[in-house]
Amino acid sequence: SSELTQDPAVSVALGQTVRITCQGDILRTYYPNWYQQKPGRAPILVIFRNYNRPSGIPDRFSGSSSGTTASLTITGAQAEDEATYYCSSRDIGAPVVFGGGTKLTVL
């Protein structure tokens, strides 16, 4: 199965822009999705199929992908954005593979 690699932790000053990245060869083939998870809660889908936002997700969340790297960008990070973010994509021979997660701290 494929692997998706994320930085374990990232921090951003309140109101600033942060980019969270996800690397994996499978991203050349399949679009990434992104989830936000707060402690003790189920994940929330924030970006699907590379750059699409589900209804109700603020437009400060955006996604992009190029080659083997996908990015989730939060423009103007808010305190409530502090969470762990997971990338995922379809995989060859499996429905989905998840990244290891990036814990975002908003300073």
Next chain:
Amino acid sequence: QVQLQESGPGLVKPSQTLSLTCAVSGTSINSADYYWTWIRQQPGKALELIGNIHYSGKTFYHPSLKSRLTISLDTSKNQFSLKLTSVTAADTAMYFCARGAGPDRFAYWGPGTLVTVSS
């Protein structure tokens, strides 16, 4: 409004069988559009796909769990279930059910249920 809710025992003894059910409302599990999925998260770890089932009966099981895992549908109750046999402490995790579209896109999740394997 789509809702999923996991249920099952929170404590299972080693070597026994873990059984969970996911009750689905607001959407039919008979839909060809979705894959009914189990995902778990061991303490402090990342999300891990356990497996899924389609209304056609087709299943996917994670290779590392395949020999111990059964996922099934109950269309009469609009729910799906997971059975994991011969559990060990390594199966201690938060277990989530989710509706998969694609089948890799999960817009709807249950709140999760914590299962501890301990004697």
